[in-house]
Amino acid sequence: MFSRPLSFVVAAAAGAATLTAASAPSPLYPVYQRLWGFSAFVLTVIFAVYVAALLAALLTVGSLSDRIGRRPVASGALVLLALGMVFFVTAGDSGGLMAARIVQGFAVGAATGTLTAMILDSGPSPRVGSIVSSAVPSLGIAIGAVLAGALVEFAPLPRQLVFWILAIVYLVLAALVWLIPERARPESSPEGSIWRSLLPSAGIPSSMRPIFFALVPSIGATWALGGLYQSLGSSVIGTVFEVHNHFVVGIVLGVFFVAGMGGTVVSAVVPPQLREWFGYATLVVGVVITIAAMLSSTLPLYVVGSAIAGLGFGAAFRFAVHALGEAAPIAKRGEVFASMYIVSYVAFSVPALAAGLAVAPFGLEPTAVAYGALDVTLVVIATGAGFLRARRRNRESELRPAAATG
Numbered sequence: 166m167f168s169r170p171l172s173f174v175v176a177a178a179a180g181a182a183t184l185t186a187a188s189a190p191s192p193l194y195p196v197y198q199r200l201w202g203f204s205a206f207v208l209t210v211i212f213a214v215y216v217a218a219l220l221a222a223l224l225t226v227g228s229l230s231d232r233i234g235r236r237p238v239a240s241g242a243l244v245l246l247a248l249g250m251v252f253f254v255t256a257g258d259s260g261g262l263m264a265a266r267i268v269q270g271f272a273v274g275a276a277t278g279t280l281t282a283m284i285l286d287s288g289p290s291p292r293v294g295s296i297v298s299s300a301v302p303s304l305g306i307a308i309g310a311v312l313a314g315a316l317v318e319f320a321p322l323p324r325q326l327v328f329w330i331l332a333i334v335y336l337v338l339a340a341l342v343w344l345i346p347e348r349a350r351p352e353s354s355p356e357g358s359i360w361r362s363l364l365p366s367a368g369i370p371s372s373m374r375p376i377f378f379a380l381v382p383s384i385g386a387t388w389a390l391g392g393l394y395q396s397l398g399s400s401v402i403g404t405v406f407e408v409h410n411h412f413v414v415g416i417v418l419g420v421f422f423v424a425g426m427g428g429t430v431v432s433a434v435v436p437p438q439l440r441e442w443f444g445y446a447t448l449v450v451g452v453v454i455t456i457a458a459m460l461s462s463t464l465p466l467y468v469v470g471s472a473i474a475g476l477g478f479g480a481a482f483r484f485a486v487h488a489l490g491e492a493a494p495i496a497k498r499g500e501v502f503a504s505m506y507i508v509s510y511v512a513f514s515v516p517a518l519a520a521g522l523a524v525a526p527f528g529l530e531p532t533a534v535a536y537g538a539l540d541v542t543l544v545v546i547a548t549g550a551g552f553l554r555a556r557r558r559n560r561e562s563e564l565r566p567a568a569a570t571g
Contacts, residue, residue: 172287172345177297179239179338180280182331184305185312186246186269188422189327190253190262191399192314192415196324203259209521212396214263215270216514220507222274227503230279231496234347238499239283242276243339250332254325274510278503285490285498286348295487296429303425303479306395310422314415348495369504373492377504379554380485383441384505385512386448386543387482390474392517393536394421397524401533406464420468421475428479441484445548448477449541456537459530481547512543 167175194208230238249272252265281298288294312330317323369377398418402408408417428444435443451474458467485505493501516539523532 166346167344169287169346170289173284173289173294173297175338175341175345176280176283176287177301179243179276179342180284180298180301181305181308182334182338183243183246183273183276183280184302185309186250186331186335187273188306188309188395188418189313189331190266191310191395191418192317192411193324194399195403196317196411197259197262201258206522206525207259209396209518211259211262211266212521213514213518215266216510216518218267218270219274219510220514222271223278223503223507223510226275227278227507228500230282230499235279235283235286235499236343236345236347238279239276239342240339242272242279243335243342246272246276247332247335247339248272250328250335253328254332274506277506278499281486281502281506282498283342283345286495287345291490292433292487295490296433296483298490299483299486300426300429300479302482303422303429303475306391307419307422307426310415310418311412312415314412314418317415318410318412369501370494370497373489373501376488376492376554377501379550380488381508382543382547382550383445383481384485384508386445386540386547387478387485388509388512389516389543390448390452390478390540391422391425392513393520393533393540394418394471395513396517397520397529397533397536400524400529401459402464402467404529405459405462405533406467408464417464417468417471421471421478424472424475425479425482428476428481429483430479431476432480432483435480440480441551442548444477444479444481444484445544445551446477447473448481449544451475451477452537452540452544456534459533459537 194211197203198208226238245268249265249269252261252268256262256265280301284298284301285291285294288297313327316327316330320326322329398421399414402414402417408414428447432440432443451470451472454470454473455467456470458464458470489501489505490498516536520532520536523535527535
């Protein structure tokens with residue numbers, strides 16, 4: 166068995182690698198469209214089936230690791246993800262792409278909540294665990310976008326090599342996670358209850374429902390912006406800014422997600438009472454700058470705005486993960502983070518799907534600008550929810566001494 170520090174590293178690597186698969190196809194979508202001649206609507210459907218499969222996994226096996234342990238769920242998801250990469254290699258039309266995305270989506274959904282719980286279980290402290298668990302999605306997505314862009318532009322087998330590399334990585338990680346000790350004691354349940362747990366469901370322990378629902382607008386705002394970059398990002402960079410080099414497209418997309426990883430680290434040194442507001446403020450400023458960049462077709466300004474918005478993405482998401490990780494019982498972490506990712510991917514997908522359908526009648530640039538305005542609105546709502554939560558917390562802290570003296 167691995168030591169705790171090595172377990173933490175392997176769990177974090179698996180978490181990042183899982184999200185690498187999510188962005189690896191992004192720089193290839195224009196290639197697929199030119200090669201097979203499918204429409205923007207079909208591209209939207211390819212995006213939709215991925216999210217539908219991911220949500221199905223979160224609703225069915227999302228909390229399974231709380232019952233049978235983290236290792237079997239994480240390892241099985243990674244093996245399935247490797248199979249999804251093989252499907253990408255063998256895809257010969259849009260139907261093949263949909264099949265690959267369905268397998269990939271279910272695998273990512275099965276892995277995300279489990280690996281987040283595994284990172285927190287093996288972390289040296291809750292603070293470090295929350296920083297890393299909220300940073301690995303951004304890191305993985307950035308690696309996928311840049312790696313795929315580079316291989317498509319410069320390597321042989323441009324449509325296959327990135328997926329062969331990832332398939333091998335997932336198989337290695339599937340073996341390594343078996344060497345991570347189980348930190349949380351799985352729930353002892355009869356076999357029938359385990360099968361019943363696979364029925365579509367989601368849940369939050371009653372004690373932490375107030376904090377979870379108060380954080381929903383924040384989670385929605387951050388992941389909706391991530392959905393914009395994942396679904397329309399490469400098209401915006403290619404069409405609005407006329408960038409046709411796949412490696413450059415991957416780099417520009419990666420700026421947002423690398424900055425997101427930096428935001429999780431930066432927020433850790435911000436005073437605790439300011440961390441939530443730091444995330445929201447940088448998110449709004451960054452989105453406004455990217456809107457201005459699209460309206461003026463200024464690529465350097467877009468990169469700057471993406472970096473600032475990425476800082477906000479990372480800081481705001483890290484705040485949510487830390488708050489939920491502190492409030493969740495260890496034996497319920499898989500369920501809690503599966504529920505968090507259900508909210509995340511609904512916010513990630515629904516606005517992006519609507520935007521994909523809006524491109525044909527309204528145009529790409531107006532759609533992307535409206536999407537940015539929607540995200541600013543979500544951040545304003547999240548800020549209001551944060552103020553209400555802070556006021557309630559202050560009121561409760563004032564009532565405790567009075568109750569104790571009474």
